[in-house]
Amino acid sequence: MNKGFLSIILHAHLPYVRHPEYESFFEENWLFEAMTECYIPLINMLDHLTDDRINYRLTLSLSPTLISMLTDDLLQSRYQHHLNKQIELAEKEIIRTRKQPQTQKLARLYRRYFINSRNTYQKYSGNLLSAFKKHHQQGHLELITTTATHGFLPLLNINSTTVKNQIEIGIETFKSNLGFSPAGFWLPECGYYPDLDKVLKKAGIEYFFTDTHAILDASKQAENGVYAPLDCGNGVMAFARDEDSSQQVWSAEQGYPGNINYREYYCDIGFELDQDYIAPYILDAKKRVNTGIKYHKITGKGLKKDFYDPRQAAIKVAQDAEDFISNCQQKISQLSSSMDRAPIIVAPYDSELFGHWWFEGPAWLESVLRLADKKTNNFKTISCRDYLQQQSNHQVATPAASTWGHEGYSSYWINEENEWIYPFLHQAADEMQQLATDFKSVTVSKLQQRVLNQAARSLLLAQASDWPFIMKSGTTTEYAKKRITDHLARFNYLQQSIRKNRIDEHYLLALETMDNIFPDIDYRRYAE
Amino acid sequence: MYRNIYPLNLLPDSYSGLDILNINLKNLVMASSLSADKKVQASISEEEMVRISKKISRNFSPIALIDNKTKTLKNKISSQELLKVSQNINLYYAPKAVSNKKSLTLLSIDPRHIYVYWNLNKTNSATLLQSMYCNELVLRVYSEPEQNLAHVKAKPLIEVPVHNFQHREQLSIPKADKETMYSAYIGKCTANNDFTSIVKSNDLHISKAGSSFISPLSAEDISNNNEIDSIDSVSSPASHFAGTIRSGQKKP
Numbered sequence: 001m002n003k004g005f006l007s008i009i010l011h012a013h014l015p016y017v018r019h020p021e022y023e024s025f026f027e028e029n030w031l032f033e034a035m036t037e038c039y040i041p042l043i044n045m046l047d048h049l050t051d052d053r054i055n056y057r058l059t060l061s062l063s064p065t066l067i068s069m070l071t072d073d074l075l076q077s078r079y080q081h082h083l084n085k086q087i088e089l090a091e092k093e094i095i096r097t098r099k100q101p102q103t104q105k106l107a108r109l110y111r112r113y114f115i116n117s118r119n120t121y122q123k124y125s126g127n128l129l130s131a132f133k134k135h136h137q138q139g140h141l142e143l144i145t146t147t148a149t150h151g152f153l154p155l156l157n158i159n160s161t162t163v164k165n166q167i168e169i170g171i172e173t174f175k176s177n178l179g180f181s182p183a184g185f186w187l188p189e190c191g192y193y194p195d196l197d198k199v200l201k202k203a204g205i206e207y208f209f210t211d212t213h214a215i216l217d218a219s220k221q222a223e224n225g226v227y228a229p230l231d232c233g234n235g236v237m238a239f240a241r242d243e244d245s246s247q248q249v250w251s252a253e254q255g256y257p258g259n260i261n262y263r264e265y266y267c268d269i270g271f272e273l274d275q276d277y278i279a280p281y282i283l284d285a286k287k288r289v290n291t292g293i294k295y296h297k298i299t300g301k302g303l304k305k306d307f308y309d310p311r312q313a314a315i316k317v318a319q320d321a322e323d324f325i326s327n328c329q330q331k332i333s334q335l336s337s338s339m340d341r342a343p344i345i346v347a348p349y350d351s352e353l354f355g356h357w358w359f360e361g362p363a364w365l366e367s368v369l370r371l372a373d374k375k376t377n378n379f380k381t382i383s384c385r386d387y388l389q390q391q392s393n394h395q396v397a398t399p400a401a402s403t404w405g406h407e408g409y410s411s412y413w414i415n416e417e418n419e420w421i422y423p424f425l426h427q428a429a430d431e432m433q434q435l436a437t438d439f440k441s442v443t444v445s446k447l448q449q450r451v452l453n454q455a456a457r458s459l460l461l462a463q464a465s466d467w468p469f470i471m472k473s474g475t476t477t478e479y480a481k482k483r484i485t486d487h488l489a490r491f492n493y494l495q496q497s498i499r500k501n502r503i504d505e506h507y508l509l510a511l512e513t514m515d516n517i518f519p520d521i522d523y524r525r526y527a528e
Numbered sequence: 529m530y531r532n533i534y535p536l537n538l539l540p541d542s543y544s545g546l547d548i549l550n551i552n553l554k555n556l557v558m559a560s561s562l563s564a565d566k567k568v569q570a571s572i573s574e575e576e577m578v579r580i581s582k583k584i585s586r587n588f589s590p591i592a593l594i595d596n597k598t599k600t601l602k603n604k605i606s607s608q609e610l611l612k613v614s615q616n617i618n619l620y621y622a623p624k625a626v627s628n629k630k631s632l633t634l635l636s637i638d639p640r641h642i643y644v645y646w647n648l649n650k651t652n653s654a655t656l657l658q659s660m661y662c663n664e665l666v667l668r669v670y671s672e673p674e675q676n677l678a679h680v681k682a683k684p685l686i687e688v689p690v691h692n693f694q695h696r697e698q699l700s701i702p703k704a705d706k707e708t709m710y711s712a713y714i715g716k717c718t719a720n721n722d723f724t725s726i727v728k729s730n731d732l733h734i735s736k737a738g739s740s741f742i743s744p745l746s747a748e749d750i751s752n753n754n755e756i757d758s759i760d761s762v763s764s765p766a767s768h769f770a771g772t773i774r775s776g777q778k779k780p
Binding site for chain 1: 605607609610611613614617618620621622623626627629633635636637638639641643645647696707730733734735736738
């Protein structure tokens, strides 16, 4: 008997990494890796579930930057090339490992895996968005979106037009690509502050997600904890992450992905094999990068890495999926007896976890959704939108300011590594607003209009939460600094061009070619 | 049961054969549609087709014409030229210093810390320098929004001297058991305790410190410390898994 619900949300986002100014560019691989390892396996999973008539509900948040990249001609053609090179390398590996049967077996599997990716890619004519759209239309997949460039709103709300435009341009990009307005919204990094719901309300949003403590520390004690949404007072609902189901998947120590039988992410032949041999498959034949071919399993701390065994891993996937479902059943059973309504377990994850970091993640997710469809369960999968249609009269309270980052607030996005960016970002936002206001009542030429629109694009791209995040995490920090500096420099250049009325069309065209996101943007929306 | 959903067990060894079959099928479909086209072509001459095509293009697709023109222009810019433009702009327009506009901004780090930065324009630099030298220029932080303050005569929560025209700092704030709005002023404080504000900040909302929050600073540090902290005093956070996979950079 159904007593409650499980809502799984995948948030798919990558920063805008598109570099036509280079023949090949390392950071574009982030997208290509995610396509092969995350998005295509996710689509395959959705196709399998549909083919097998599994009744499931899943929510996918697609960021506007990701949407733009997935539909971009240049990136699509570069991905095709990337995938062909992966297939070529796997074929070369089959020959190289002919005297190592264990390794060769895995090389063959990788070849099939990449070819399967290519087939799926071709099946959807290179447009993965169309696949997600198809599953949405079939009624199983709820699609939502986030801010335009994943701007971290708690640190950008100094300027009201920034928050408004990050949200509205995000929704419009989604709508122009998917053909409908989303009901739900993913706040980047779950960054919420009181009154943000009012901006969401104006944008037509019905619900959003927060971290656990946003509800637990709300203005009034949440009667049902995180297992029912809060009405922010204006009809916009806040759903909070369930900490237990997050820990089961996120936690490096106790979580499923750390099991010794799962594939080791860090052992990649791009870093292991002879330079001359691997050169055609790494960056500019020099810089070692992940190739996606990995032969070892996690094995255990301090032990020599064992060969990966797909069968062992598959057994573990089955066990972990059953464990997750069993925990959900127990929780629903406990909650339903003490709540005045059907409880909902909200389990949001970054979609790039599934397949990229956790190779077996898509298989686990598919298993979970299959098992969740059993009639003997005491819960069903649901989207938050459907839940709201079934349940009414929600408790009214204001969630607490919070994020899902380290320590639960903003410290990961403002600290000694990245704090210098905020005066520049706020200043540029003020200048954009002033620029739009100044030109609001003036007749502008088409060329001037293009400059103003491009300035808005540059500002949005500078505001991505990814740049301060990377600066703090200490990974590709130089790239993050360069991106934020480049976009602010482009904004400054465009602003001065129009203020001084010295517009170089060649330069403008170059910037439009490089930062071609948000083709329908209108600078007037930044005016006061 | 899981054979069909496991990524590496997904396909039989002969899958590459299927791939070839797919291509052949696609070619067959193309050949079929080509032969159908030939039947149509037989009844219309080439010149006529060109004429009709031009007419339709001219009269019915003005947007497409504009798009094609733009596309051609864009294609004219080589990757080297794009790179050159990018480098030139970065060289001359990269942000080096914030503008001379007077500002004071508060940002929320967590329930125990706020971040403040200011920019005092230098139009009255001699007067300001004199005030700084005499320790008369101060930053005052209030646990009230700006509109609730009786022109900054309320007791400030934090008061610290200002020694620079531009500055960025982190401040510790006491633990609050309710949601609190903060605001701040920089102004001149005279001997008889009169305060003349020069610049005011935005209002800042800080959530109450919930039970789940553990400050990187100890409670003792905070109660004894209303001085401006160095930004370095925030302990370096351990990586949070939810965040670390952003951009696919770090594994748990």
